[in-house]
Amino acid sequence: LNEPQVLGHTHLSATANYQNNINATVGTTVSLPCKADEEKPVSILEWSRTDLRDKYVLVYKDEQFNPSSQHLSYKNRVDLQDRQMKDGNVSLVLKNVTTNDNGTYKCGVQYEGSLDITPINSIHLYVRLQGESVCVSASQLSAASWLLMTENQIRSQLIHLSLFERCLNWKNKSVLCPLAW
Secondary structure, three states: OOOOOOOOOOOOOOOOOEEEEEEEEOOOOEEEOOEOOOOOOEEEEEEEEOOOOOOEOEEEEOOEEOHHHEOHHHOOOEEEOOOOOHHHEOOEEEOOOOHHHOEEEEEEEEEOOOOOOEEEEEEEEEEEOOOOOOOOOHHHOOHHHOOOEEHHHHHHHOOOHHHHHHHEEOOOOEEOOOOOO
16 A cells, blocks of 8 residues: 555456445446356346445346335436346446445345355445546555545645645655545
């Protein structure tokens, strides 16, 4: 975690038991990647968000969605990138994202013949308003997911000196700022 790295606006590829960080803008459609074992047929797919408790973002069982398990805020806004789950693709498509969609999403599957849900992927989604900078604190992200801004870039965006002083990393003359101030 010593050296911040530049995070572009591209989606990171998903691998088993790996946490991704994805940025999206309000009103857009975002894909949350997840890849199951392509050699094993999936009988149940669950997409959850850690703070939703007993409701899910999406449950797909017997080749159909289970709306009774779905949290109301995701009704008519989610789909699978590939409903046939070819090549293990169980990625989630989230439409018309809002700031309420910020959070950590988890993808898990139950393979045919198994009784357990196998966790596959964990993704943190950061949703910002149009024109907002995408800056997050080190405590929020893994080392590979930092956005580095130069001192001059952030100074021009900050109004209050106290915010600047809290965000500035004097050693590198660079800034790492939390998403919401």
